[in-house]
Amino acid sequence: MEKMTVTFQLSLATIHHQFYSHSMIIVCVCVYVCLCLLPGGFISTVCCLILKLVSFQNVGAINFFCNYEESRGNYLVDVDGNRMLDVYTQISSIPIGYNHPALLKLMANPNNLSTFVNRPALGILPPENFPDKLTESLLSVAPSGMTRVQTMACGSCSNENAYKAMFIWYRNKERGHNIPSDEDISTCMINQAPGCPDLSILSFMGGFHGRTMGCLATTHSKAIHKLDVPSFDWPIAPFPRLQYPLEEFTRENAQEEARCLEEVEDLIVKWRQKGKPVAGIVIEPIQAEGGDNHASPNFFRSLRNIARKHGCAFHVDEVQTGGGCTGKFWAHEHWGTDDPADIVSFSKKLLTGGYYHKDELQADKAYRIFNTWMGDPSKNLFLAEVLNVIRRENLLEEVTRSGKALLNGLYELQAQYPGILSRARGQGTFCAIDICDDATRNSILLKARDKGVLLGGCGDRSIRFRPALVFKEYHVHLFLNIFNDVLAQHK
Numbered sequence: 001m002e003k004m005t006v007t008f009q010l011s012l013a014t015i016h017h018q019f020y021s022h023s024m025i026i027v028c029v030c031v032y033v034c035l036c037l038l039p040g041g042f043i044s045t046v047c048c049l050i051l052k053l054v055s056f057q058n059v060g061a062i063n064f065f066c067n068y069e070e071s072r073g074n075y076l077v078d079v080d081g082n083r084m085l086d087v088y089t090q091i092s093s094i095p096i097g098y099n100h101p102a103l104l105k106l107m108a109n110p111n112n113l114s115t116f117v118n119r120p121a122l123g124i125l126p127p128e129n130f131p132d133k134l135t136e137s138l139l140s141v142a143p144s145g146m147t148r149v150q151t152m153a154c155g156s157c158s159n160e161n162a163y164k165a166m167f168i169w170y171r172n173k174e175r176g177h178n179i180p181s182d183e184d185i186s187t188c189m190i191n192q193a194p195g196c197p198d199l200s201i202l203s204f205m206g207g208f209h210g211r212t213m214g215c216l217a218t219t220h221s222k223a224i225h226k227l228d229v230p231s232f233d234w235p236i237a238p239f240p241r242l243q244y245p246l247e248e249f250t251r252e253n254a255q256e257e258a259r260c261l262e263e264v265e266d267l268i269v270k271w272r273q274k275g276k277p278v279a280g281i282v283i284e285p286i287q288a289e290g291g292d293n294h295a296s297p298n299f300f301r302s303l304r305n306i307a308r309k310h311g312c313a314f315h316v317d318e319v320q321t322g323g324g325c326t327g328k329f330w331a332h333e334h335w336g337t338d339d340p341a342d343i344v345s346f347s348k349k350l351l352t353g354g355y356y357h358k359d360e361l362q363a364d365k366a367y368r369i370f371n372t373w374m375g376d377p378s379k380n381l382f383l384a385e386v387l388n389v390i391r392r393e394n395l396l397e398e399v400t401r402s403g404k405a406l407l408n409g410l411y412e413l414q415a416q417y418p419g420i421l422s423r424a425r426g427q428g429t430f431c432a433i434d435i436c437d438d439a440t441r442n443s444i445l446l447k448a449r450d451k452g453v454l455l456g457g458c459g460d461r462s463i464r465f466r467p468a469l470v471f472k473e474y475h476v477h478l479f480l481n482i483f484n485d486v487l488a489q490h491k
């Protein structure tokens, strides 16, 4: 059985974090230099690594440096040898834990060597086994109603191309055919309509869909992501602000959702009148980066109907929710509908990025949806094996079980520390809780790390829990005990 050893050590990363959060980078660097000069190698590993990196990169977001060779399962090891229970997993991106034996075996298989060594430009020169590997991996978990998939590299790149697919689909629908006019061709080259049409995508306040230019226009979680970057005049609808636990506030929450849905329809009409019709609606099944905000299955089904009624494509961004962490492979499966979306994008736990889509959203000409890599076949190999492990070890059931224990534990702690904790919420292990203020949240995150638990924040003052699918009830209890100790220090 895995046993956690926690070494108490003041790490330089902690100092860095505290200093950075107070915008004292210069002072911080001076502290690093002084500490680096200390005899005896005290915290010098992290110190020197940061110093090396800071000379050519912004290091403001770095927590600490890791030893991935020594990391196993749910435990991440840092360069000082501290072993931490990882409840954040590289921003929700490690599906079956660190160094899973099934993945190591795959790497050791000589038949796979050429896939790892020769990364192809998939859009023009795919390997022989590419169709089979996609069938075995991504297509075996395709969302209901979708038989087509386009691989990409990261989440933003997937969403960016999904948006383009929606615009192309919408314009062809407007034209009634897919032959552009001479004017379309000439005007698109100088960024003018009708070749570059005034279409829009409706997104939600608090949503996060990435930081590339198109995605950023639909991201509204934190100003730091958007500041100084030009954007589009696209409609932004309110996302329901629900009260938790959801079961205790059904009437109030239904009213709040109805208000938001009404606003969505109003915005669609307004933007059509402005001459910027809404080609697509994009939404996360649970707003993650924006603060783990939930909405009911009925809200999503109604929104899907609104999209259909107004002729907009419906894009569900499952980059963070996809891959099993909610207890179902896709979070939208909780909505109980056979026709959840026109596009579903993914990345993170799926290892490769990409998006599934309905037949009609297939781009009609080569190079319209294209880039050099178009994904990475080695990630499809890994994904096929990850899916085998998920099935073989019944990991979705495991997530449901651990998720229940985690949420119940959070409810108990919330009752115990009402001055600190509120709004515990979750689906599967995709859970979160609010902290009384941002400063206390950050202090809790640091203290938890010093006690051997790695957590992440989201929204203004929430902590999000994003363990791997191999996070068992045993790990939940380990975590809850440590979290309890940390909270007691803040009482």
Ligand SMILES: Cc1ncc(COP(=O)(O)O)c(C=O)c1O
Pocket (backbone or CB within 6 Å): 091, 154, 155, 156, 157, 159, 208, 209, 210, 211, 284, 288, 289, 317, 318, 319, 320, 321, 347, 348
């Ligand atoms: C819902 C969602 N969409 C898109 C993205 C962007 O993905 P990436 O950071 O891989 O570009 C993220 C990343 O956190 C996300 O959570």
